[in-house]
Amino acid sequence: MESNTVRAEPNPRRWWILGVLCLSLLVLVVDNTVLNLAIPSLMRDLGATPADIQWIIDAYVLVYAGLLITAGSLSDRYGRRRFLIIGLALFGGASLIAQLVTEPWQLIAARALMGVGGSILMPSTLSILMTVFDESERRKAIAAWSAVAMVGVIAGPTVGGFLLAHYWWGSIFLINVPIAALAIAAAVLLMPETRGPARRLDPVGVLLSTTGMSALVFMVISAPGAGWTSPKVLVATALAVLALGGFMLWERRAAHPMLPLELFRNRNFSGSSFSIVLMSFGTGALLLMLTQYLQFVLGYGPMKAGLALLPYAVAAALFNAVGAGLGQKVSNRTLVAAGMTVMALGFGALAFMTADTGYGLLITALMLMGIGGGLAGPAVYATLMGAVPPEHAGVGSALNDTVQQVGMALSVAVLGSVLAGVYTSSMPSGAPAAARDSIGGALQLGDPGLVHTAREAFVSAMSFGSWVGVGFTLAAAALALVMLRPAPAAPVSAPDLVETGS
Numbered sequence: 001m002e003s004n005t006v007r008a009e010p011n012p013r014r015w016w017i018l019g020v021l022c023l024s025l026l027v028l029v030v031d032n033t034v035l036n037l038a039i040p041s042l043m044r045d046l047g048a049t050p051a052d053i054q055w056i057i058d059a060y061v062l063v064y065a066g067l068l069i070t071a072g073s074l075s076d077r078y079g080r081r082r083f084l085i086i087g088l089a090l091f092g093g094a095s096l097i098a099q100l101v102t103e104p105w106q107l108i109a110a111r112a113l114m115g116v117g118g119s120i121l122m123p124s125t126l127s128i129l130m131t132v133f134d135e136s137e138r139r140k141a142i143a144a145w146s147a148v149a150m151v152g153v154i155a156g157p158t159v160g161g162f163l164l165a166h167y168w169w170g171s172i173f174l175i176n177v178p179i180a181a182l183a184i185a186a187a188v189l190l191m192p193e194t195r196g197p198a199r200r201l202d203p204v205g206v207l208l209s210t211t212g213m214s215a216l217v218f219m220v221i222s223a224p225g226a227g228w229t230s231p232k233v234l235v236a237t238a239l240a241v242l243a244l245g246g247f248m249l250w251e252r253r254a255a256h257p258m259l260p261l262e263l264f265r266n267r268n269f270s271g272s273s274f275s276i277v278l279m280s281f282g283t284g285a286l287l288l289m290l291t292q293y294l295q296f297v298l299g300y301g302p303m304k305a306g307l308a309l310l311p312y313a314v315a316a317a318l319f320n321a322v323g324a325g326l327g328q329k330v331s332n333r334t335l336v337a338a339g340m341t342v343m344a345l346g347f348g349a350l351a352f353m354t355a356d357t358g359y360g361l362l363i364t365a366l367m368l369m370g371i372g373g374g375l376a377g378p379a380v381y382a383t384l385m386g387a388v389p390p391e392h393a394g395v396g397s398a399l400n401d402t403v404q405q406v407g408m409a410l411s412v413a414v415l416g417s418v419l420a421g422v423y424t425s426s427m428p429s430g431a432p433a434a435a436r437d438s439i440g441g442a443l444q445l446g447d448p449g450l451v452h453t454a455r456e457a458f459v460s461a462m463s464f465g466s467w468v469g470v471g472f473t474l475a476a477a478a479l480a481l482v483m484l485r486p487a488p489a490a491p492v493s494a495p496d497l498v499e500t501g502s
């Protein structure tokens with residue numbers, strides 16, 4: 001028989017639980033950053049075309065972003081631990097399938113199933129954290145959570161480079177399976193089940209949000225290749241506007257909305273959400289730019305390129321801890337604004353790089369961005385989740401993930417197109433088409449003069465992208481100063497939560 005109790009004391013196993021949540025998050029982040037390295041192997045071994053490769057990458061993002069809000073809302077109703085375990089099982093199972101496929105379409109389907117698992121898993125990592133830790137320790141826990149996310153982004157290329165250098169392409173998926181199994185076992189043994197107060201399902205909201213978010217992401221990922229005025233992009237845009245607009249209208253009138261829109265009336269929630277969007281847009285194309293700079297301009301191999309990005313991860317991890325400590329004395333608004341400003345300085349350093357600058361200035365820029373991200377990350381996440389009632393922790397976490405995903409997707413699509421345009425316009429008009437299309441094409445031609453010109457053009461494009469990063473991170477800092485306010489005093493005890501145990 002199920003018993004309901006109100007938890008008054010912190011869970012004695014909370015730090016072990018945090019370890020499980022971080023492990024679950026790590027497998028998602030690493031998987032998403034490692035796939036790009038396997039593209040040559042997939043084209044060779046599976047016979048994948050460039051269009052296949054695009055769908056192998058995008059199938060995950062499309063499903064993941066489309067289902068996040070729905071999955072977060074359902075986890076509040078049916079149990080966050082339950083959804084964490086289901087998500088891990090789906091993600092691990094789909095990873096097992098992915099390394100057994102023999103055709104590109106099979107891998108696309110497996111990646112879509114991984115997106116389903118990721119969308120179910122991801123909101124639970126932060127919502128469980130918010131319900132297990134009380135106000136006095138929550139910031140430290142969020143700092144660890146966000147540090148793992150940052151380290152995972154850099155660890156992905158490093159781990160992927162090692163696996164692809166020593167094993168076949170399927171190893172990048174196979175590694176997910178034992179990690180997911182370990183996290184499932186630990187979740188079963190260590191975690192309590194928590195959920196919000198029982199409320200009815202909102203099937204219309206589920207349909208509209210899933211349709212609208214999927215159409216929005218499809219528009220963003222299709223536009224760079226097909227063009228912003230192509231029929232399929234215009235249809236996706238119209239569908240996204242209609243579905244998301246209908247979702248907002250429905251949620252305002254629904255008796256039991258899946259997304260409580262009153263959250264956006266809270267300045268801290270809306271301010272931190274938009275700060276995250278601006279930060280994600282400014283930094284979304286950063287990894288794309290830097291991995292190409294390291295490999296095409298400096299001539300690093302994939303694994304060395306991954307290791308070269310480690311200073312960012314180390315600085316971010318260290319200053320996540322510093323930011324968590326300062327958060328006891330300094331306001332979130334100050335920390336977010338200061339962190340974003342330091343990140344802007346890092347982007348500014350990148351903007352002055354040339355093809356001959358080398359690694360010295362890059363490591364300075366990376367450390368500045370890591371320091372800034374470390375200071376701002378825990379504060380902005382704590383602000384957002386602190387404005388969410390405990391019964392809506394799942395959907396609040398999902399909104400946090402959704403705004404990041406949309407910001408990143410828009411960044412890669414919009415900035416990716418702009419950077420490609422700047423690169424092409426910087427190349428001589430008489431250069432071969434392959435060289436004008438990409439720096440990789442120029443390197444394959446082997447002409448030393450053309451290679452030097454291509455490197456100069458790429459760094460010019462990267463400098464432009466860095467100035468965009470400066471603008472968006474400074475805008476995020478300004479928004480934080482204007483919007484964020486001190487949170488109301490929290491009670492000494494943990495928030496009231498419905499905790500259920502079998």
